[in-house]
Amino acid sequence: QVQLQESGPGLVKPSQTLSLTCTVSGGSISNAGFYWSWIRQHPGKGLEWIGYIYYNGATYYSPSLKSQVYMSVDTSKNQFSLNLHSMTAADTAVYYCAREVYSSSSIGINWFDPWGQGILVTVSS
């Protein structure tokens, strides 16, 4: 059973860069059929998709965050990472990593499962 676990700082100062890592266990990050995703949830709010990375390093970022985001993957450690630059209070949120499963035979039939437990990141001086 695949499990995901986020790690990183819980507190970041304004203008700094947030670096989070998601460790995948119970399966290889290099297996085809999956995108490795980041999703965030502002306090008391809904879910916002940040983007994904494929095991070969290909990425897709949300246009609304594209200028602020960088993702990377380390297949040797079975990990993928999120860097979010120029953090402001508006970036305070719970950050989740998740596996997006896609069907090679049915375009668009994708879903997020499983998810990590989430990590609360607060931006404050």
Add this chain to the structure above:
Amino acid sequence: DIQMTQSPSSLSASVGDRVTITCRASQSISSNLNWYQQKPGKAPNLLIYAASSLQSGVPSRFSGSGSGTDFTLTISSLQREDFATYYCQQSYSTPRTFGQGTNLEIK
């Protein structure tokens, strides 16, 4: 971006009730629609994928239907553990987008 709109935003119901939550997409998304349940302090959990396919391990009282722009999640007989927030999400295109959520509360 495809906008996803859920209704209602909140709902009060009793154990044993039949409940329906609606999700509308701003354009046709075929059957590329998923439903998640989120409990306080926890990550979302996949219930339904591809509009109507029940995720393994999810109770059969949950069902999904719809295609195009209009979708529904139905809980046939509410159990106490079903009180949570529910989100729809489209996988038709990027960026992936979610509905604003429906908070299901105990009456």
